[in-house]
Amino acid sequence: MINVLKIQNPYNRRKRKQAMIGDKMKTLVIVAHPDYHDSGTQGFLKRATEGLEEITWHYLPEQTEFNVAAEQQLLIEHDRIIFQFPMYWYSAPATLKKWEDKVLTRAFTFANEKGILKGKELGIVTTLGYPAKDFQAGATEGFSISEILVPYRALAHRAGMIFMTPLVVDQFDYMTPDQQTKLLIDYQQYLTAAFSFSFSVRQDWIIKQLKKMMNSNNQAQLQLVIDQLEQNKIDLNDLKDQIKMIRQAEEG
Amino acid sequence: MINVLKIQNPYNRRKRKQAMIGDKMKTLVIVAHPDYHDSGTQGFLKRATEGLEEITWHYLPEQTEFNVAAEQQLLIEHDRIIFQFPMYWYSAPATLKKWEDKVLTRAFTFANEKGILKGKELGIVTTLGYPAKDFQAGATEGFSISEILVPYRALAHRAGMIFMTPLVVDQFDYMTPDQQTKLLIDYQQYLTAAFSFSFSVRQDWIIKQLKKMMNSNNQAQLQLVIDQLEQNKIDLNDLKDQIKMIRQAEEG
Structure with missing residues (x-):
């Protein structure tokens, strides 16, 4: 484990607030998908970010040992962190969990005085193979997306991050061109527009x-x-x- | 992916019910812990199973490619499935998620006519580094264990399994000998006693x-x-x- 107490926090609060109101907010999109290179949805979302400024697309390959210091540095340098993944058994694929377990050391993550993530935003972009309406009490899935995402909400809570309303992409393969256009706009906005504006x-x-x-x-x-x-x-x-x-x- | 449709389901409902009332209920304890061999808690729990019959202790090593057919066969052969893990970022360590992603294929898991897991029990034994009372609205962790475990509850729901009240082991290292004795009894009962008896x-x-x-x-x-x-x-x-x-x- 690296000594995170020695990490200089280059993050100036006033500057960050300024950045989030102005055009310079930086967004990190962390993508976990076991079949990433064959995924039509991920390809579509990636193309949607082309031409957008201040976006870092960060695909997590399978079977990788993460460089903890480098990953933490990426988090430090961005204002909005997005976890983007297909929902597998009501959670992200194992690769993102592995990343969390390794990179999010307690000393780095906890919202104490040093709290490096404090005030940053955590967004979730999740793709579903089933209709979003199945996710509610009494329906096939029995639990709402809000309930299913509690582990990420609890993480944001512990880190002092602002949890963004999730962007749920259900049944991408069945979308009409109009629905895809709407998704493209919603997605770009999710990555770059000031939240709750x-x-x-x-x-x-x-x-x-x-x-x-x-x-x-x-x-x-x-x-x-x-x-x-x-x-x-x-x-x-x-x-x-x-x-x-x-x-x-x-x-x- | 193996052709699960060809798997013979050896699971006789009447026999299973009999087994759960009598002494022959079989329990599979699936253990995920990145520092398993150094964990005092896991060592204690493992020793607690010694001498108990009908318990299969199944530690998931890190960096393993799972044999899907063999893992599914284990599930078929047991009546009660326990996920046992230290809570890392409000979920099991990545290894258990990897196991879920690989082993729990849809055709094997979904509670349709073939539903192989239907009627079996899913229990959670989770160890916490912080006091259990921190896990509630308004406290440090902000969310209850019931809320945090929704992904596993949703899995049980989808598979038609009976979700058991979780066994939460908080701050094992601070336990007195009396508290450890109580834990030992609670744990053995969790693995082997008929649920809700x-x-x-x-x-x-x-x-x-x-x-x-x-x-x-x-x-x-x-x-x-x-x-x-x-x-x-x-x-x-x-x-x-x-x-x-x-x-x-x-x-x-």
């Missing part, structure tokens, strides 16, 4: 990203989505103006 | 086991426990007789 900031983010993607194949379809979102925003602003006028009238 | 059957079991142990070192202490339990049973029977007499008087 206002509707208007999210809208801006979508428009900005879509404009960047205009060079891709589906230009007509993308233009349609952009027009729709721009219209949404105009409608929202109209609504806000009306509310403002009503309030001023009441106060006057 | 009556108070009187449990008492009989304890007395029977303790009598067997009379050859060990702590004879005086054991005799004390036996006397106490025998007295409990006499008291209980006296109480039952009194209730019976009162009822007869009322009915007469």
